[in-house]
Amino acid sequence: MNVGGSITASDQDRGYKSEVGKTAGGELVPHASRPSSATAAAGLNTVVPEPFDLADGGNGGAADLAYEKQAVDGEIKDYSLASSSSFFLKHSYRDIGRRRFHFCLSFCSVFIVVWSALVINTLVEKGPIVFLKLAEGLQGQYDGIVYPVLSDGRFDDDLESYHNSEGVFINYTKVENVTQSKFNLAPRKQFCDSHVGTNYPAAIADMDKEEFSDYSSDFIRAGKTKLPPIDKYRNSDKSERLFPHAECLMLMDTEKERAIDLGSRYTFPPLDEGECFINEDQAMIMKVKKGDYIYHSLKMYQNLVGLIDAYNAKVAVPEGTEQISRDIVQAGNESSVVEFPCKVAIIGNQTYGKFPLAGVED
Amino acid sequence: MEYKHFLPLIARYLPAPLASKNDFKQFLLNNGTSTIFELSDFLMMTLPRPRVNYYQSTNYYNIQKGVTGYANEVIDALGFYPVRISLDVLKSMEIFSQAILFLGLIFDIIILLFIILSILLIYSLLMISVESKTFEFGVMRMQGLSKTGLIYMIFL
Numbered sequence: 441m442n443v444g445g446s447i448t449a450s451d452q453d454r455g456y457k458s459e460v461g462k463t464a465g466g467e468l469v470p471h472a473s474r475p476s477s478a479t480a481a482a483g484l485n486t487v488v489p490e491p492f493d494l495a496d497g498g499n500g501g502a503a504d505l506a507y508e509k510q511a512v513d514g515e516i517k518d519y520s521l522a523s524s525s526s527f528f529l530k531h532s533y534r535d536i537g538r539r540r541f542h543f544c545l546s547f548c549s550v551f552i553v554v555w556s557a558l559v560i561n562t563l564v565e566k567g568p569i570v571f572l573k574l575a576e577g578l579q580g581q582y583d584g585i586v587y588p589v590l591s592d593g594r595f596d597d598d599l600e601s602y603h604n605s606e607g608v609f610i611n612y613t614k615v616e617n618v619t620q621s622k623f624n625l626a627p628r629k630q631f632c633d634s635h636v637g638t639n640y641p642a643a644i645a646d647m648d649k650e651e652f653s654d655y656s657s658d659f660i661r662a663g664k665t666k667l668p669p670i671d672k673y674r675n676s677d678k679s680e681r682l683f684p685h686a687e688c689l690m691l692m693d694t695e696k697e698r699a700i701d702l703g704s705r706y707t708f709p710p711l712d713e714g715e716c717f718i719n720e721d722q723a724m725i726m727k728v729k730k731g732d733y734i735y736h737s738l739k740m741y742q743n744l745v746g747l748i749d750a751y752n753a754k755v756a757v758p759e760g761t762e763q764i765s766r767d768i769v770q771a772g773n774e775s776s777v778v779e780f781p782c783k784v785a786i787i788g789n790q791t792y793g794k795f796p797l798a799g800v801e802d
Numbered sequence: 803m804e805y806k807h808f809l810p811l812i813a814r815y816l817p818a819p820l821a822s823k824n825d826f827k828q829f830l831l832n833n834g835t836s837t838i839f840e841l842s843d844f845l846m847m848t849l850p851r852p853r854v855n856y857y858q859s860t861n862y863y864n865i866q867k868g869v870t871g872y873a874n875e876v877i878d879a880l881g882f883y884p885v886r887i888s889l890d891v892l893k894s895m896e897i898f899s900q901a902i903l904f905l906g907l908i909f910d911i912i913i914l915l916f917i918i919l920s921i922l923l924i925y926s927l928l929m930i931s932v933e934s935k936t937f938e939f940g941v942m943r944m945q946g947l948s949k950t951g952l953i954y955m956i957f958l
């Protein structure tokens with residue numbers, strides 16, 4: 441430390457020694473009267489003591505001291521900010537060494553405050569993403585559902601039990617043409633108010649290999665799947681054709697949905713012809729496993745009417761053949777109910793972001 | 803069940819009145835894939851990649867602005883009257899945004915408490931340090947250290 445102390449090597453280097461601390465006559469004056477370079481640098485006052493001269497008993501030194509002050513004022517230069525800071529830093533460093541506990545305590549308190557501020561700031565920033573994931577878990581990994589408006593202007597936006605009761609459809613092909621595939625949209629069909637059962641395996645268990653082969657080649661093109669034939673199904677015991685479990689059958693286009701990031705957790709390949717996906721609870725209730733057949737009973741009045749209209753418009757009218765009347769199917773009776781089997785290909789244990797959670801839990 | 807396989811599948815299982823219509827059955831087998839797309843019940847919509855960006859703001863109104871902006875573009879393209887869009891995730895985010903605000907408030911209070919505590923701690927440590935070094939400071943002052951320099955040294 442060189443605060444007002446003795447002349448140091450650095451003082452000498454700066455050329456202070458020759459003048460500082462001496463009177464005009466070359467006599468030494470007390471150190472206290474000599475403002476050091478360090479004090480000057482640190483903003484220390486230039487202390488000029490009372491006249492003090494040992495030679496004349498303290499009475500005749502005023503002139504000498506005045507000279508010394510001039511010399512001091514003329515020669516001593518202020519320390520630079522860096523030098524004084526360096527001095528203070530060294531002093532502080534030594535002080536830290538002396539009071540380590542105090543330093544650690546204050547450092548830790550500041551560290552905890554800064555760290556917690558950063559963590560909390562990050563948490564608040566990431567909060568929406570966390571809540572988005574929560575919302576996706578409840579609602580599904582999609583941002584919106586485009587519903588057709590019904591004839592009276594209302595629209596049913598309850599996906600969990602959505603049932604197209606009025607036959608108002610969205611033409612996805614046209615939507616793609618109109619929007620030039622600019623938007624992330626994928627079509628879905630849903631048949632709620634439907635039922636599913638597993639009674640039929642008992643019926644086909646009686647079939648021999650040849651019989652099974654006959655109908656399977658007739659049923660599905662190229663024999664890709666071997667689903668039971670409708671005749672066999674219809675001739676089976678009526679009591680076995682019960683569909684005790686309510687369901688919502690949903691149709692989806694796996695590839696289109698994957699392209700728009702809908703349900704990114706669904707990593708299964710697209711289902712093949714005659715295959716279906718069911719959830720774990722449903723499989724448990726029906727006691728089916730992968731590879732078993734289940735049977736759907738869908739009320740398809742509106743859809744069959746739509747298909748008849750499409751057939752008339754695309755085939756019957758252009759070709760001049762007989763048109764099919766809409767009255768051939770009646771709402772609420774067997775003429776509009778389609779019953780068909782499908783093979784369980786995937787038993788899922790979550791929504792995969794494809795459906796609302798409540799839809800699966802129901 | 804896969805979209806494109808549905809009509810070819812039910813073509814084999816049509817109810818009795820339609821099962822006898824071979825042309826109709828053939829129509830479903832041949833054109834089923836395209837026809838079923840024309841009879842979609844609803845369309846699922848996702849936001850453009852990266853969709854997370856739309857939900858990153860801590861201000862719900864910014865999220866709402868982004869999502870409804872995109873939905874409005876879709877509505878605009880499809881026609882205002884024929885369709886409606888249900889934004890279920892946004893609805894959930896509206897509820898959660900209250901939680902985000904509340905959490906932010908709680909966290910701010912915690913930080914404030916931490917800051918007050920650390921200020922008190924540092925103040926007391928500083929006082930202890932100053933009081934225990936009174937003599938040392940006195941010597942320094944005597945040797946010519948100015949008040950400013952002293953304060954500078956204490957806070958450094």
